[in-house]
Amino acid sequence: MARTQGSHSDITGPRVRKAALRLFASHGYAAVSMRQIAGEVGVQAGALYNYTPDKQSLLFDLMKGHMDDLLAARETAPGPVEPLAALENFTRFHIRFHHDRPDEVFISYMELRNLSPENFKEIEGLRRLYEDQLEAILRRGVELGAFEVAEPKIAAMAVIAMLNGVNTWFREGGRLSLPQIEQLHWDMVRKAVSAPELPNHG
Amino acid sequence: MARTQGSHSDITGPRVRKAALRLFASHGYAAVSMRQIAGEVGVQAGALYNYTPDKQSLLFDLMKGHMDDLLAARETAPGPVEPLAALENFTRFHIRFHHDRPDEVFISYMELRNLSPENFKEIEGLRRLYEDQLEAILRRGVELGAFEVAEPKIAAMAVIAMLNGVNTWFREGGRLSLPQIEQLHWDMVRKAVSAPELPNHG
DNA sequence: GGGTTATCTGAACGCCTGTTCAAATCAAAG
DNA sequence: CTTTGATTTGAACAGGCGTTCAGATAACCC
Known part of the structure; x- marks a missing residue:
């Protein structure tokens, strides 16, 4: 036996990934192991090497594809210019986009240390591009007086960390729906970057 | 050769961990691998089994120890009762405690999936106890009118996610010191759980 | 229907894995 | 100085690892 019925590069390739x-x-x-992956595809381990030069490239391609998708999705739907609207757009986009790709998000954060140095550098660069978008929104909002943020870079990291948290615990079918989670997080993000209310001890 | 000079259970044990x-x-x-760990200790792989029944227990003990330390640290220094002060205490404590133990924090989040089901359950239970402390502070603050938080549970998860973010990117010697990072995050947390300012288009 | 080529198998390569255990060694007690 | 017991070695076990490749097979083109 060798090539089995209905086998194609166009079919097996995506199934491997x-x-x-x-x-x-x-x-x-x-x-x-490569044998586990092959087993799930229904193929022998050797066949995987028609679709990836090695295991490392398999991981890198998944991460790179995810980051490219993320940046492409931001580009095809540019947000509003007004800072508050732009921040809301970013917040809701982030939660939805990441919720739709839990596995990609998970490995893109967890498996960074398994990348070769040059691959790590490339993924980090793409992530930086994304984070910079949020930082730019915050910085612009500060300039226009819409936000009160002492350190836009730190605030951007804090907001992204908070939004990423959703992926670690949110499961469909619970007490709250994703749109509700989205709204609650937007409320918190908005307040976190706004001028604080004056204490009135009321 | 076998037992080398100056070897003791009291010395080797901690070195293994x-x-x-x-x-x-x-x-x-x-x-x-166990051989890598043994190599770092300066011992053969077999000797590790005087200090742990298996590799899995080694991981579990590290995580369990970390969670116990975390909860013990909270117990020995109970915070203020007043909600705003309690939240500030929790925020600053969290950042400092986790900053002091980057490796423990890292594995306690990243290696959860490598725990056996019963070990996972135990660690998750301890983590839950910690998260519940923050939730209780928020809930009490809402009751007393100090905070405006629609969902204390979600807010607690969001705050913890945001604070955990610090550990992933903060490195000593950068532009900002840890106390500054602490202050910036406390500002954001405080605002995120407060009543929003009235929009005044000023 | 025959030839070509992409695809896959199955076996092999050298090496590493977690774990066990008899034997060797050393520290300390009597 | 001898005995005892804790500690470590070093070899072995059965199996898995990523990767390579000659040969077998099936899909496609003419």
């Missing part, structure tokens, strides 16, 4: 994504996300890159 | 902690944090649990 999909299996790798799922397995890397649930067990971790180092804990998953 | 320390080496495991360092290696797990930098390469990941699955990517680190």
Whole structure:
């Protein structure tokens, strides 16, 4: 036996990436073997090397694809210019986009240390581009008097960290829906970057 | 050769845990071998089994120890009762405590999936106890009119996620000191849970 | 229907894995 | 100085690892 029925590069390729994504996300890159991935695809381990030069590239391609998708999604739908609206747009976009890709998000944060130095550098560069977008929104909002933020860079990191948190615990079917979570987080983000209310001891 | 000079259970034991902690944090649990840990301690792999029944227990003990330390630290220094002061106390404590233990924090978040189901359950239970403390502070603040938070549970998760973010990017010696980071984050947390200012288009 | 080529198998390569254990060694007690 | 017991070695176990490749097979083109 060798080539089995209905096998195609166009079919097997995506199936390899999909299996790798799922397995890397649930067990971790180092804990998953090429034979496990092959098993999930229904193929022998050797066949994987028609679709990736090695295991490392498989991980990198998944991360790179995710970051490219993220930046592309931001580009195709540019947000409003007005700072508050832009920040709301960013917040809601971030929560939704990441919620739709839990596995990609997970490995893109957890498996950074398993990247070779040059691959790490590239992924970090793309992530930086994304973070800079939020920082720019905050900085502009400060200039226009819409926000009160002492350190836009730190605030950007803080907001992203807070929004990323959603992915770690939110599960569909709970007490609150994703739109509700989205609204609650937008409320907190908006307040966090606004001028504080005057204490009135009321 | 066998037992080398100056060897003791009291010495080797901590050294094993320390080496495991360092290696797990930098390469990941699955990517680190018992022989690597032994090498760092200066001992053969077999000797490790005088100090841990298996690799899994080594990971679990590190996590359990970290969570116990965390809860013990909170207990020995109970915060103020007044909600705003309690929240500030919690925020500053969280940032400082976690900053002092980057490796423990890292593995306690990253290696959860490498725990056996029962071990996972135990660690999650301890983490829950900690999160509940913040939730209780928020809930009490809402009751007393100090905070305006629609969902204390979600707000607690959001605040913790934001504070955890510090550990992922903050490095000593940068433009801002840890006390400054602490202050900036406290500003954001305080505002995020407060009543929003009235829009005045000023 | 025959030839070509992309695709896949199955076996092999050298090496590493967590764990066990008899034997060797050393520290301390009597 | 001898005995005792804790500690460590070093080898072994059974199996898994990423990767390579000659040969087999099936899909496609003419």
